[in-house]
Amino acid sequence: MHGFIDSAGNFVQLDAPFATVVDTNGTHGGSTYAMGLNNSDDVVGYVYDGLGNIHGFVEDGGVFTEIDVPPGADAFGTDPYGTEVLGINDGGELVGIYNDDAGTHGFIATLNDAPEPASLALLGFGILAC
Secondary structure (H helix, E strand, C coil): CCEEEEECCEEEEECCHHHCEEECCEEECCEEEEEEECCCCCEEEEEECCCCCEEEEEEECCEEEEECCCCCCCCCCCCCEEEEEEEECCCCEEEEEEEECCEEEEEEEEECCCCCHHHCCEEEEEEECC
């Protein structure tokens, strides 16, 4: 599975580099799902990596930044896993879901104004009970 952007009939394929995992047992291909786009052409989505783990991403100008709900941010007391970024607004605010041992929860996060796309980082993080 590949994500894509359609701009006036020109399709650009999106494949997050961390979707494919290479380990001692070989290369394990993953899937990239594009879910949202803002007016700055930032694309968000998630990947199933080659080992079955789920990670969110932000893509800006061909640079992918992996987004995962950090350990300790989970108000429900267990380590989060399975982050999916489902949308981004023009202010760089992300919305998505993640899983933990208690179930699936929503989140809102804000990207900082880094000088280069590779340094995008989560600045603020809020958990919503879902």
